[in-house]
Amino acid sequence: MPKQYFSLRNLKFTLHEVHESQEITQYPYFSHIDREAIDMILDSAIQIADNILAPVAIEMDREHMAHFHDGKVTVHPAVKKYIKAVGDAGLIASRAPLEVGGSQLPETLNVAIAFVMGAANNAITAYAGLSEGASNLILSFGSQYLKDTYLQKMYAGDWQGTMCLTEPQAGSSLHYITSSALPTDEAGKYKIKGQKIYITAGDHDQTDNVVHLYLARIDGAPAGTKGISLFVVPQKRVENGQFVPNDVKTIGIFHKMGQKGCPAVHIEAGNNDECYGWLLGEANKGLTYMFQMMNEARIGVGTTGACIASAAYYAALEYANERPQGQLLNVKGQDPNAPQTLIINHPDVKRMLMLQKAITEGSLSLIMQGAKYADLLHVSEGEDKEKYQLLLDFLTPVIKTYPTEAGIQSVSSSLQVFGGGGFCEDFPLEKLYRDIRITTIYEGTTGIQSLALLGRNITMKNGKAAMLFFQEVMKDIEASKTHEDLKKYANTLASKLAEVQRVTQHLVGFAMKGETERFLADATLYMEMFGIITIAWQWLKQATVAKNALLTQNPQGDDLQFYESKVHSMRFYFAYELPKTLGLAVRLLDDELLTIGVENTILV
Numbered sequence: 001m002p003k004q005y006f007s008l009r010n011l012k013f014t015l016h017e018v019h020e021s022q023e024i025t026q027y028p029y030f031s032h033i034d035r036e037a038i039d040m041i042l043d044s045a046i047q048i049a050d051n052i053l054a055p056v057a058i059e060m061d062r063e064h065m066a067h068f069h070d071g072k073v074t075v076h077p078a079v080k081k082y083i084k085a086v087g088d089a090g091l092i093a094s095r096a097p098l099e100v101g102g103s104q105l106p107e108t109l110n111v112a113i114a115f116v117m118g119a120a121n122n123a124i125t126a127y128a129g130l131s132e133g134a135s136n137l138i139l140s141f142g143s144q145y146l147k148d149t150y151l152q153k154m155y156a157g158d159w160q161g162t163m164c165l166t167e168p169q170a171g172s173s174l175h176y177i178t179s180s181a182l183p184t185d186e187a188g189k190y191k192i193k194g195q196k197i198y199i200t201a202g203d204h205d206q207t208d209n210v211v212h213l214y215l216a217r218i219d220g221a222p223a224g225t226k227g228i229s230l231f232v233v234p235q236k237r238v239e240n241g242q243f244v245p246n247d248v249k250t251i252g253i254f255h256k257m258g259q260k261g262c263p264a265v266h267i268e269a270g271n272n273d274e275c276y277g278w279l280l281g282e283a284n285k286g287l288t289y290m291f292q293m294m295n296e297a298r299i300g301v302g303t304t305g306a307c308i309a310s311a312a313y314y315a316a317l318e319y320a321n322e323r324p325q326g327q328l329l330n331v332k333g334q335d336p337n338a339p340q341t342l343i344i345n346h347p348d349v350k351r352m353l354m355l356q357k358a359i360t361e362g363s364l365s366l367i368m369q370g371a372k373y374a375d376l377l378h379v380s381e382g383e384d385k386e387k388y389q390l391l392l393d394f395l396t397p398v399i400k401t402y403p404t405e406a407g408i409q410s411v412s413s414s415l416q417v418f419g420g421g422g423f424c425e426d427f428p429l430e431k432l433y434r435d436i437r438i439t440t441i442y443e444g445t446t447g448i449q450s451l452a453l454l455g456r457n458i459t460m461k462n463g464k465a466a467m468l469f470f471q472e473v474m475k476d477i478e479a480s481k482t483h484e485d486l487k488k489y490a491n492t493l494a495s496k497l498a499e500v501q502r503v504t505q506h507l508v509g510f511a512m513k514g515e516t517e518r519f520l521a522d523a524t525l526y527m528e529m530f531g532i533i534t535i536a537w538q539w540l541k542q543a544t545v546a547k548n549a550l551l552t553q554n555p556q557g558d559d560l561q562f563y564e565s566k567v568h569s570m571r572f573y574f575a576y577e578l579p580k581t582l583g584l585a586v587r588l589l590d591d592e593l594l595t596i597g598v599e600n601t602i603l604v
């Protein structure tokens with residue numbers, strides 16, 4: 001096992017120095033914690049990660065993967081230990097207010113915790129993550145009865161929460177959901193019928209109950225998304241003070257490529273007409289409510305991409321510092337008896353490692369930026385509240401997409417550093433490579449996120465969200481210019497912003513002419529371009545903070561190296577990654593249409 005899976009120094013730099021955690025804890029809502037408390041909470045998360053999660057990561061993938069037999073789903077016993085530990089630490093209720101027994105932690109800290117735990121063992125964190133998302137929905141929209149029945153059990157880790165959206169005919173397009181809900185004599189109680197597929201943590205033996213947050217249509221509801229309601233459908237319901245089975249059964253488990261420690265199950269509700277669900281909030285508003293959980297989950301999936309990339313990077317870095325192979329390019333052939341050099345000394349290996357570092361740390365910074373907007377949104381009023389809401393909504397598809405798409409590239413590159421070993425089970429890379437692959441698929445595929453960015457967010461509120469985003473980037477560009485040697489990079493980023501604005505105007509022109517297909521055909525390429533530029537913003541921001549520290553703090557030893565490495569990584573990103581937007585812009589401005597208006601027979 002590699003010695004390290006994340007850098008605490010970098011995590012604290014991102015949280016405290018770049019995204020200034022103390023700005024958030026000054027607000028009354030978060031004033032129960034300060035920087036010291038943040039570090040202590042982070043420390044206890046690291047203890048859980050080191051002692052419970054990391055030691056079983058490989059075991060959960062191989063000997064103790066989720067298993068379905070005789071109608072029962074069994075998972076690794078560490079799941080119970082983990083979910084109880086995070087429950088006891090108040091981390092399942094981390095976003096809930098103090099007055100309902102929550103921990104009321106800032107999102108920036110939640111992201112840091114999720115990053116550490118996911119880097120230790122990405123297959124286990126979904127259990128608590130889903131319980132938290134589901135309980136937050138009950139807290140936000142549930143009746144007092146639902147809150148009293150479910151919240152404490154879910155916060156404590158005694159009951160598992162899930163999100164039940166997908167059906168065989170309704171994946172990306174939830175319009176087509178057919179699960180049904182028939183009113184009973186009891187207000188708010190419905191008979192549920194239908195099937196859901198791929199439900200993560202949808203059934204297992206390590207909690208006493210599973211509470212599904214289930215999308216279904218009330219009999220007679222309108223077609224499409226406007227007719228979807230949200231229900232709480234427990235696996236076991238309370239009847240006359242007793243727990244009875246609720247006729248929601250697992251009929252299969254999916255044999256997944258990765259994250260094998262966590263089951264994705266096929267469930268059937270109401271096969272015996274005995275499945276009951278309780279309406280959450282108002283009828284027909286289910287999808288709107290579910291968006292709260294989906295948006296939290298999207299940021300969560302972006303974090304999963306970044307933390308898997310982190311685990312893979314540190315494994316590759318350790319290996320590259322130990323593996324001797326070949327000679328340096330400038331001595332090759334000159335001395336056949338020269339000892340072999342470590343592979344980290346080959347420029348191509350160094351390039352691969354720098355790419356991994358740039359993607360991992362750039363992604364973490366972007367995710368933390370989104371979390372900071374979520375925190376500011378929570379504590380602001382009026383215009384400011386609208387501003388942070390727009391910024392968060394605007395960036396969410398990018399936060400879901402860049403760390404996962406680039407994360408796959410990053411982990412592939414980590415695997416490459418291991419040579420043949422990377423392809424074999426002797427090292428954790430083949431597992432991490434399989435694990436990360438799902439992240440661009442669930443919680444809305446990259447294609448769907450890209451349609452959201454270009455088709456909805458760019459023009460949201462007459463372009464106000466996009467304008468606010470560009471202003472945020474410009475603010476950091478200006479701040480970086482106080483350092484003479486960052487000016488070149490500041491100007492490059494400003495020109496890239498102009499480039500993406502030119503492309504945006506060109507594409508929006510088609511939307512205005514009603515040519516929707518032409519407007520959105522290459523939305524995924526637009527997302528790629530936008531993501532690369534967004535990460536350049538985060539790198540310039542980090543380099544500015546590092547430069548400030550180098551100038552004002554006279555850092556020595558590890559600190560000096562750390563800040564210098566930040567500036568170098570920014571330069572690497574600007575030199576190796578940012579120019580890729582040029583090719584994307586050429587394509588996005590090109591009039592040659594190759595994917596629309598052509599017969600399917602072209603694909604033979």
Ligand SMILES: Cc1cc2nc3c(=O)[nH]c(=O)nc-3n(C[C@H](O)[C@H](O)[C@H](O)COP(=O)(O)OP(=O)(O)OC[C@H]3O[C@@H](n4cnc5c(N)ncnc54)[C@H](O)[C@@H]3O)c2cc1C
Pocket residue numbers: 163164165166170171172173197198199200201256264438441442443444445446447448451
């Ligand atoms: C391991 C795993 C865990 C999951 N966990 C959960 C869970 O807990 N709860 C839950 O409800 N669901 C869950 N899902 C389901 C997941 O969210 C869906 O698989 C995902 O939304 C994609 O839906 P689909 O598989 O039906 O693919 P499809 O929707 O059929 O998409 C197939 C391809 O077509 C593209 N496509 C589809 N529609 C469009 C369009 N309009 N425009 C452009 N391109 C399009 C997609 O981008 C994709 O590339 C999970 C899935 C997996 C594999």
